[in-house]
Amino acid sequence: MNYTLLIYEDAAGFDLRSTPDAAARQAYWGSFMAYTKALQDAGVMVGGAGLQPTATATTLRMRNGKRHVQDGPYADTKEQLGGYYVVNVPDLDAALEWAARIPAPPGSVIEVRPNLMHEG
Numbered sequence: 001m002n003y004t005l006l007i008y009e010d011a012a013g014f015d016l017r018s019t020p021d022a023a024a025r026q027a028y029w030g031s032f033m034a035y036t037k038a039l040q041d042a043g044v045m046v047g048g049a050g051l052q053p054t055a056t057a058t059t060l061r062m063r064n065g066k067r068h069v070q071d072g073p074y075a076d077t078k079e080q081l082g083g084y085y086v087v088n089v090p091d092l093d094a095a096l097e098w099a100a101r102i103p104a105p106p107g108s109v110i111e112v113r114p115n116l117m118h119e120g
Contacts, residue, residue: 001089001090001091002088004084004085005084005087005099005110005111006112007082008079009079009080009082009107010078010079012109013105013107013108016081028105031103035101035103036085038093038101039087040084041114045087045088046087047085049084050085050086054081058070059072060118061119077083079107085098087114095114
């Protein structure tokens with residue numbers, strides 16, 4: 001079964017991505033590269049991606065068949081969706097085990113959600 005592991009980071013977590021402190025930046029990205037490799041080595045990684053900060057987002061709403069486009073995120077919250085992994089594991093317990101290993105900064109939230117299964 002496929003599960004998506006959604007990584008929500010606060011502003012401090014996003015700041016680590018591009019901090020002028022090269023050692024801190026390298027530690028941040030290095031930990032995610034090692035985690036990604038562990039998923040790949042275990043044969044459970046389906047996909048994933050890091051996301052740009054919410055300031056780069058564009059929100060689209062459809063109203064009465066018309067597009068309404070707005071700069072910025074859908075919701076103004078403390079945590080921002082920073083990236084995700086899709087894993088193929090036997091059950092929720094296995095997905096939670098992998099989610100617990102995500103090297104997200106303190107204050108981050110990991111949401112684990114089963115993917116819809118389509119028949120056909």
